[in-house]
Amino acid sequence: MNPGMLLAIDSATHRINLALHDGHEVIAEHSWRSARHHSAGLPPMVERMLPQGGPELAAMAVAAGPGSFTGLRIGLAFAKGLAAARGIPLVAVNTQDILAAALPPCPDHALLILLSAGRKRYIAARFRHCEGRWQAKGEETLTDLETLLRSLMAPTFIAGELGACDRDRLTGAQAAGSPLQLASPAHSLRRAGFLAEIALARLRRGAPGDFDPGTVTARYIATRDTP
Secondary structure, X not given: OOOOEEEEEEOOOOEEEEEEEOOXXXXXXXXXXXXXXXXXXXXXXXXXXXHHHOOOEEEEEEEOOOOOHHHHHHHHHHHHHHHHHHOOOEEEXXXXXXXXXXXXXXXXXXXXXXXXXXXXXXXXXXXXXXXXXXXEOOOOEEEEHHHHHHXXXXXXXXXXXXXXXXXXXXXXXXXXXXXXXXXXXXXXXXXXXXXXXXXXXXXXXXXXXXXXXXXXXXXXXXXXXXX
């Protein structure tokens, strides 16, 4: 199918990332730190972005988790509601796949993408570069920084939304000889433009019935604070 104009929404963590893509280029993209104001900040920014696209919106994409409970709930509810109201397909994409799609190839390294899980813990997803792209290997795990560092036995590229203290800790470990390479903050930002391109590729391969907004659900990773 030809997806046409697509709106991508990622509110899975403390940032909101939006992009408008026409299948050939990113028409508009915006990213900002929202803290706990996702429900107030998301709708007006979407409203501001949509007229920039010109043609009618034909499809949507959304980051479906893992991530924070509140961020995922708000983003998915908004995306599902808008897609259902307009009768357009909605593509759900794993949150960490969005960042992996933006990172350069590093065939000699594993890739570890971290999402904050609160209380100094991270949801860690491992990737390997094969067939021209980063592909997830195994299920996400809940870990902390010290446990993660002790487990590193082979060259590993690490990216994700890290606090200043944890970024300093990883930088120090790298300098001390740990087999890790730390991505810069800019390379660790999930861009909704890549979310849009993942979704566009899936839409081109699939059929309209594969992307019913009513079937999209969030992927939550259980922690000690959740059932």
